Structure formats: C-alpha cells, structure tokens
Amino acid sequence: MTNQALENAAQAIRNARCIMAFTGAGISVESGIPPFRGPGGIWSRYDPALFEKAYFKQHPADVWPLLKTIFYDMLDSAKPNAAHHALVQLENNGKLAGIVTQNIDSLHQAAGSTVVHEYHGSTRRMQCMSCRTFFDSQDISLDSLPPCCPACGGVLKPDFVFFGEGVPSHVHQAATALAQQADVCLIIGTGGLVMPAGRIPSIVKNNGGTLVEINLSDTEYTYRISDYFLQGKAGTLLPKLVHEVLQ
Ligand SMILES: [Zn+2]
16 A cells, blocks of 8 residues: 555545445454454354354354353453544544444444444344343343343343344435445445445445545455555554544
C-alpha cells in the first residue's frame, strides 16, 4: 500500500456526504477474538454443524457448553481496539453515519459507536425458544447449562444468527437503508463471503458510491468493486486513515 492510496481514500471520505462502515471478523482479531474462517479460526476447531439452528433445538444441552466456551468466556474479556476507536472518532466528527457489522461481539458499542446494525445479532441478548422473550445476557447465569428462561423455564438461545437461520428482517432493512444513503463505504476486516451480508457494499457501489477496503489480504471485493485497497491491519491503518481525514 502506498501513502498515495491512503491520501486518495481520505480525500474520498472528506468529500463524502454520508459514510458507512461494513465490518467483519478481521476488525476484532486484534482484540483477541479469533475469526471463524481460516487457519486458527473457530471452524477449524469446532464442527459448524453443531451450530445449525435445527441441531441446537434438538440438543441444546450438548451445544450450550460450546457456546459458553467460544462466545461467552472469550468475549467477556475482549476489549475494543484502535480500529473500533477510530470509527468512534469518525462518528464524533460527523463523518460516519453508521456501521453494519457481521460481528456478534458488540465491540463497536463498547468503544462508543452509537449507530450499529448487528447483521448477525449479538451475544448480548438471549431469547427464549418457548415464549420468545428477550433477556440481557448479563442477567442470565451460565453456571448450569442450558440456561433457562426466567419467565417460563424454556431453553434460551443466544440472539445471534445460527446456520440455517435467517437474518432478522428489521436488521436487514436498517442495514440496507443505510447502504442506500451512503456514498462511501469503508469495508473493514471482511472478505464478504457470508451472504446476504456480503452484498451490502455492492448497494453503495451500485448507487455510484466509493468503496474503501482495509484488509490483511486481497478479497472478493479487492479487484471486483473496491476503489481503494489499503492492505494491512485495521488497528494500524484505520487510525492513520481517520487522522488523515480529520487533519
Ligand atoms: Zn420463556
């Protein structure tokens, strides 16, 4: 990556009317959260079939210990990193309308971002599979598994999207509406392989917008639709980019 690419991307952001960010696992790796895909990823250690909605419904007692280990014990200790904070800085300066994230770690909110559409849900809430009531995960003990609904005793499911489960329509609509308004989309730490989330940047592109991609290596987006590709760690490049935009 050249400084010229960074300057050009910063210029596009300065000139933009409405900027959004589309983030994935890559932005949270520097917070100690392993990605799902790739070497060392969660799916290299656990069978994704265990996280099918249908399997979970049949075998919640088998799946919950894994959910606790992978998603709750680990995420409890994770803190936002410099990339999350850079997006907050952009928002505080009126240069970021909102974030669509595929992550379920809520680190954008922990950093202070206020408009975050969690496309695949979040670990912060659980829903009763019997009475459909939602609960704050902090209010639910995981000492005995599976956790039960305080209201009806039904089994609780984390409020994130399992395999074989659709994206909630209100989240999809909010994310799409943001993308339709945006004239710049920052693609950060995601290769866009998971559908339908991966199509969000295309909405911006199809409306004549500009795509600024920050990833460790090239992706499906890089040569197909990205206008600027900044290669490297989000925690290093995003603060640099934001500094360049705001100077
Ligand atoms: Zn219930």
